[in-house]
Amino acid sequence: MRIALAAAFLALAFTPAIGLAAPSPTPAPTLPPYASSTPTSTPAPSPSAAPSATPGAISAATAEPAVPPLYVHGQVLTISGGFFVFTSGDSLRVVSGLVIPAGVTTGSYVRISIDQLGRVVTSIELEPRTSMAAEIDAANIPRQYVVVSPRSAPVPAATGQSQAAPFGLVTVTIVVHVPGNTPSSDDVYLATERSSYSPAEVRMDRVDGSTFSTAVSLAQGSALKYQFTRGSFATVERDRTGGIVQPHVLVAAPNAKSSDTVIRWADL
Secondary structure, eight states: OHHHHHHHHHHTTTTTOOOOOOOOOOOOOOOTOOOSSOOOOOOOOOOOOOOOOOOTTTOOTTTOOOOOEEEEEEEEEEEEEEEEETTTSOOOOOBOOOOOOOOTTTOOOEEEETTTTTTTEEEEEEEEEETTTTTGGGGGGGGGGGGOOOGGSOOOOOSSSSSOOOOEEEEEEEEEOTTTTTTTOOOOOOEEEGGGSSTSSSOOOOEEEEEEEEEEEEETTTTEEEEESOOOGGOEEEESOOOOOEEEEOOTTTBBBOEEEEETTTTT
């Protein structure tokens, strides 16, 4: 009897239980539909583009915009020796190789262009028919463009002379012979570069019907450039063809005396 019970007990112990299921593993947590169960690396930030330049802005590496020329209109007194002189008395330096239009004479109405950086006249237009933007009259030309001829400066002493010799004041005499058709009632004037060729700078003394004279004090060794008029720009001296006359030049020295001749006047 005891043997039978033991056998039954052993048989029951080695028989799988019916209806008992093995415990299921704990389910993995459910991820939201937009998440990924695979870890992903955070992408490196892409380099941001440099901000675009403001339209019209000029960077340090960009060249400065060109300065427009200054346009000035007026009447010509003379063009010589690298200088342009208006009848207003203003003298300006001209660029090397400047072409002077045919027909330009004393009294001609012209328009010039000035390089504002180089401060030189770069073009001359005879009797322009239209005006340029911001064009000004010669009477209003800014003073920084007006120059004085360097020929009025003292000249170096000649070879063999002492360079240390002082330059004292000397008196020179300028004599001019005028044409026979000069009105007997008219005075003759000396116009020099000292006044930018003011047409009535120095009234000359009458010597006779066709000769005038005046005395001028200058620094010894300096060179004076001058022309003759009858008191206005319209009566300045001309050459035989009516063209512009190159200024006369006198180097100041003790007892220096000129003997000049006016071929013809601009209005006669």
